[in-house]
Amino acid sequence: MKKFILIVFVLISTLSYSQRKDWNLGIFAIPSDQYRVKIDGELQKPGYSFLIKPGYHEIQVWSPNYQVYDTAFTYMTGKVIVKIDLQPSAQLKAVRKAQYEKGRLHGHAFIGATSAIVLGIAAAINYNEIGARNLEYVRSNQAVRLNIEGFSKDDRNEDERRLQNSRIAQYAMYGLIAGSLTYCTWKLIKARQVEVPELGDDKSFVLDGVGLSPNRMGGMNASLRLKF
Known part of the structure; x- marks a missing residue:
């Protein structure tokens, strides 16, 4: 069942750490490594800044061995920042x-x-x-x-x-x-x-391919394309 949250729209003129110049949705999740975002069922590129159109949107945020955070909201205008604390899996x-x-x-x-x-x-x-x-x-x-x-x-x-x-x-x-x-x-x-169970591979975290992505220094980093 999707959780509907009230998101406060925050107008921000600049964001020094944004990944793209044209963005209106920032999603920051804990743990901050390897989390992925789906918007309206479409897996987004790795990152934390996204561009969405006005209207109703469904968002999913997930990280390996953490529960999927599932929410929805209606976007109107301005820049929105969402902070999420992902819950560990069982x-x-x-x-x-x-x-x-x-x-x-x-x-x-x-x-x-x-x-x-x-x-x-x-x-x-x-x-x-x-x-x-x-x-x-x-x-x-x-x-x-x-x-x-x-x-x-x-x-x-x-x-x-x-x-x-x-x-x-x-x-x-x-x-x-x-x-x-x-x-x-x-x-x-x-x-x-006391037996510590092995943390098996999270099957929802699937390697979709390998590629290159630009870094902040102007070079290229190897990146994994993942899907869930």
Whole structure:
């Protein structure tokens, strides 16, 4: 079903980027590459500026893997500019959705791997502290048993408490490292299970021929003639 739009007629004296001197209809579409225009069922040459007669006109704008934009309006006078945001096809939406999900899972896996590395460094530092605190506890315990002056049971108990806390922290970090690696592996497996569908050739975008077209510098560019 065609969508009828109200187009505001804009009178423009000059347009620096126009492709032709005699034009009264400018059509700009996003995405801007490879979009093609049909006016009253006739495929126009590649470009964005066109010359139409007063009266009723049907316009179609299309780009590969995007939905055809179909509209109609009655042209009277002046220069008209139409801006269109083409909507992706269902196939392109599926590809983008799968790519997003795959990227999201890879991002989570990266966070898990980074956490495991940080925790591994912290565990290595804490492991050395355990050795130092164990040595402190052994010395204070021996000093208390030998009644060496300057060492008390409270000092020995404090050294023992610090040693036990370091050991508990070490085991906790080992557990967190294992959890982070498991999380990372799980996310990578999930990411591998996400299948990104291949974006097949859009059959409505057909090569009609190859030719040359003038460029702004006065030379010629190779161009594809396409039809839909």
